[in-house]
Amino acid sequence: MTTKIVIGLDGTETGERAIAFAKDLAKLIGTCDLLVAYVIEWSPYTFQTPEENAQRHKRREEEVDLAMSRVVTPAVEALRAAGFEAQGIVRHGDVAETLNAITVENGGSQIVVGRASADGIKKRLFGSSTQYLVMHADVPVTVVN
Amino acid sequence: MRTLKTLGAVMAATIAASPALAQEAPGLDEKINQAFANLTGPFVSFIFAPLPGTSFPWIVMWLVIAATVFTLYFAFVQMRFFSHAISLVKGDYSDPNDAGEVSHFQALATALSGTVGLGNIAGVAVAVGIGGPGATFWMILAGLLGMASKFTECTLGVKYRNEYEDGTVSGGPMYYMSKGFDELGLPGGKILAVLFSIFCILGALGGGNMFQANQAHQQIAGIVGDYPGWITGIVFAGVVFMVIVGGLKSIARVTEKVVPFMGVLYVATALVIIAMNADMIGWAFGQIFAGAFTGLGVAGGMVGALIQGFKRAAFSNEAGVGSAAIAHSAVRTKEPITEGFVSLLEPFIDTVVICTMTALVIIITQQLIIDPETGNYMLNEAGSAIATVDGNSGVSLTSAAFGSAFSWFPYILAIAVILFAFSTMISWSYYGLKAWTYLFGEGHTKELIFKVIFCVFVVIGAAANLGPVIDFSDAAIFAMAVVNVFALYFLMKVVRQELASYSARLKSGEIRKFEH
Structure with a gap:
C-alpha cells in the first residue's frame, strides 16, 4: 500500500524546509505519494459589503489561481522532477482544520508543516495554526523548524 | 428644476463657506426643506392615500395582506424552517469544497447591515411616540409575517440572478421580474422591472440615504449643539464619496466590522436596562x-397604533420591498431556496428582536407621559403624538430613554447611529446602483453619475427637516414594495415548487449535513 504524506505550505521559506524533510521521509518509506496543500485563510463568519459579496466568486478564483501558480505548482513540479509522485491542492478555510480535512479525505498518513510565523499578539491569544494542528489533527504531525 | 437650483445653492454655500454664510445657514436649511417638501408632496400623498372611508393607508394594507398570503401559501414556512435556517447559517449544510465563496452567514450579515440601523432606533421611537406602546404589538406581528415575504423574494433573487463570465453576479427583483415572467410566459415583466428600478433608485436616495443623513445630523447636533445640517451633509457625503467613488474600501470594511458589534452592544444594553427594571416588564x-x-x-386609537406598528416594521425590515433580494443574491448555492430560508431570519432579528428592545426601553423608562387620572397617554400640544418627558421624538427619544439609565449611553448611541447610518448608506448605494445599471447599462461613467447624485442627496438629507424626509423615504421604499409584491404574487408558485422539491429531498436524506 502506498503511503501518502501531506505537505502544508504557507508560501514562506519554512515550506521549503517542510518539503525537504518530506522528501527525505518519502525516500526512506519507498512507495510514497506527496500531496502539496496550500490553505488560504478564510472564515465563513466575516462581515463584508454587498459589493465584496458580488465579486467574491471572481476573487476566490483569482486567489486559487495565484496560490496554485506561485506556490503549489512550482513545488509539485520540482518534486516530480526529483522523481516523486506528487499532486497539489488549494483550498480556503481555517488553516489547521482544513489541512487536517484534506489529509483525512485523501487518506494521508502524516502531515509535514513548517513552523508557522504568526505575529506576537495573535499568537499569544489564540496560539498558532501549527499548535492547533498538532493538538487536533487525526494523524501524526511533523513540525519542521 | 427646483432640485437643481437647490443643489446649486448647496454647492455655492460649500465653496464659499464663511462665517457670514454660516450665520445665514438656517435660512438655507429652511429653503432646502421647503423645496424638498413641495417637490415630493404629491408622490407621498399618493403612496399614503387612505382606503376610501377610512384613515388606513392602502399601502400598509397591501404589505400586510401580502405577508399574510405568503405565510399561508407556504404554510407558515417561517416557523417550520426556522431551525433549518439556523443550521444553514451555521454552515452545517455547506459543502467544504465551496469554502471561500460567499457563505450564508455573510449574505445574511451583509443584508442585515443594510436594514439594521436607524429604522430600529429612530423609526421605532417614531412609531411608539405616535402610536403608543400598542404599536410594538403590531410591529412584532408584522415582523413575524414579513419573514414569509422575505423568504419568497430572496429565493427568487438567487434563482433568477445574472451570473457574468467574469464571475461577478447581479440579482434582485428587476431580474426575477424580467426573467421569471418570461419563463412563465407572462407579459409585462420588463415593465415591472423598469418601474421597480426607478422606485429602487428613489428608495436608495430616500430611506437609504437622506433619512440616514438626517438622523445622523440630529444625533450629532444633540451632543455638540445645534448647527446647520448641510455641514454634516458635506462631511458625510465626502466620506461616502471616498468609499463608493474613490474605492477606499478600508472605511467600508472597518464599518462593516464595527456595526455588528454596535448592534450586539445595543441589544445587550437594552437587556441590561430591562433587567434593571425587571418589576416593570409585566x-x-x-x-x-x-x-x-x-x-x-393615542392619536387614531387602535388603528393609529396598528398603522404605526406596521409602517415601522416594514420600513425597518424591508420585507416585501425587494432590497434584500439584491443583497442575498450574491451567495453561492446550488439551492436558491436555502438563501430564502436564511433570509427569513432577517425580519426576526431586525424587528422581533432589535426593534422590540428599543420599544421596551422607551416604555419601561417611562418616556411617554401618562395622564394619572385616566391612565391614557397624553398628547402633545399639536395632538399629533404622545407628549414625552423632554419633548423628544425620533432618535432623541431613544437616546433619552437609554440615557435615563446610563448617562453615557447617548454618546455610544451617537457613534452607533453614525456607523449604522453610514453602513446603511453603503448598502443602499449598492442597491440603487444595481437598479441604475439595470436601467442604463453598466459602465464607468454611468455608474459614476449615480454615485455623485447619491452623494449630493446626502447633503440634502442632512439639511432637510425630519418630517418631509421621513415621508419621502417611506413613500419611495413602499413604492418599491407595490411593484415587488405584485410580481411576487405571480412568481410565488415557482418558490412553492422549489420548496416542495427541497423538502422532499431533505426528508429523504438526499440533502444532508456535511461533516466539518
Whole structure:
C-alpha cells in the first residue's frame, strides 16, 4: 500500500524546509505519494459589503489561481522532477482544520508543516495554526523548524 | 428644476463657506426643506392615500395582506424552517469544497447591515411616540409575517440572478421580474422591472440615504449643539464619496466590522436596562397589549397604533420591498431556496428582536407621559403624538430613554447611529446602483453619475427637516414594495415548487449535513 504524506505550505521559506524533510521521509518509506496543500485563510463568519459579496466568486478564483501558480505548482513540479509522485491542492478555510480535512479525505498518513510565523499578539491569544494542528489533527504531525 | 437650483445653492454655500454664510445657514436649511417638501408632496400623498372611508393607508394594507398570503401559501414556512435556517447559517449544510465563496452567514450579515440601523432606533421611537406602546404589538406581528415575504423574494433573487463570465453576479427583483415572467410566459415583466428600478433608485436616495443623513445630523447636533445640517451633509457625503467613488474600501470594511458589534452592544444594553427594571416588564407588556387593541388614548386609537406598528416594521425590515433580494443574491448555492430560508431570519432579528428592545426601553423608562387620572397617554400640544418627558421624538427619544439609565449611553448611541447610518448608506448605494445599471447599462461613467447624485442627496438629507424626509423615504421604499409584491404574487408558485422539491429531498436524506 502506498503511503501518502501531506505537505502544508504557507508560501514562506519554512515550506521549503517542510518539503525537504518530506522528501527525505518519502525516500526512506519507498512507495510514497506527496500531496502539496496550500490553505488560504478564510472564515465563513466575516462581515463584508454587498459589493465584496458580488465579486467574491471572481476573487476566490483569482486567489486559487495565484496560490496554485506561485506556490503549489512550482513545488509539485520540482518534486516530480526529483522523481516523486506528487499532486497539489488549494483550498480556503481555517488553516489547521482544513489541512487536517484534506489529509483525512485523501487518506494521508502524516502531515509535514513548517513552523508557522504568526505575529506576537495573535499568537499569544489564540496560539498558532501549527499548535492547533498538532493538538487536533487525526494523524501524526511533523513540525519542521 | 427646483432640485437643481437647490443643489446649486448647496454647492455655492460649500465653496464659499464663511462665517457670514454660516450665520445665514438656517435660512438655507429652511429653503432646502421647503423645496424638498413641495417637490415630493404629491408622490407621498399618493403612496399614503387612505382606503376610501377610512384613515388606513392602502399601502400598509397591501404589505400586510401580502405577508399574510405568503405565510399561508407556504404554510407558515417561517416557523417550520426556522431551525433549518439556523443550521444553514451555521454552515452545517455547506459543502467544504465551496469554502471561500460567499457563505450564508455573510449574505445574511451583509443584508442585515443594510436594514439594521436607524429604522430600529429612530423609526421605532417614531412609531411608539405616535402610536403608543400598542404599536410594538403590531410591529412584532408584522415582523413575524414579513419573514414569509422575505423568504419568497430572496429565493427568487438567487434563482433568477445574472451570473457574468467574469464571475461577478447581479440579482434582485428587476431580474426575477424580467426573467421569471418570461419563463412563465407572462407579459409585462420588463415593465415591472423598469418601474421597480426607478422606485429602487428613489428608495436608495430616500430611506437609504437622506433619512440616514438626517438622523445622523440630529444625533450629532444633540451632543455638540445645534448647527446647520448641510455641514454634516458635506462631511458625510465626502466620506461616502471616498468609499463608493474613490474605492477606499478600508472605511467600508472597518464599518462593516464595527456595526455588528454596535448592534450586539445595543441589544445587550437594552437587556441590561430591562433587567434593571425587571418589576416593570409585566406592566410594559400590559401596556403593549392594551395599547394594541384600545390605543390608550393615542392619536387614531387602535388603528393609529396598528398603522404605526406596521409602517415601522416594514420600513425597518424591508420585507416585501425587494432590497434584500439584491443583497442575498450574491451567495453561492446550488439551492436558491436555502438563501430564502436564511433570509427569513432577517425580519426576526431586525424587528422581533432589535426593534422590540428599543420599544421596551422607551416604555419601561417611562418616556411617554401618562395622564394619572385616566391612565391614557397624553398628547402633545399639536395632538399629533404622545407628549414625552423632554419633548423628544425620533432618535432623541431613544437616546433619552437609554440615557435615563446610563448617562453615557447617548454618546455610544451617537457613534452607533453614525456607523449604522453610514453602513446603511453603503448598502443602499449598492442597491440603487444595481437598479441604475439595470436601467442604463453598466459602465464607468454611468455608474459614476449615480454615485455623485447619491452623494449630493446626502447633503440634502442632512439639511432637510425630519418630517418631509421621513415621508419621502417611506413613500419611495413602499413604492418599491407595490411593484415587488405584485410580481411576487405571480412568481410565488415557482418558490412553492422549489420548496416542495427541497423538502422532499431533505426528508429523504438526499440533502444532508456535511461533516466539518
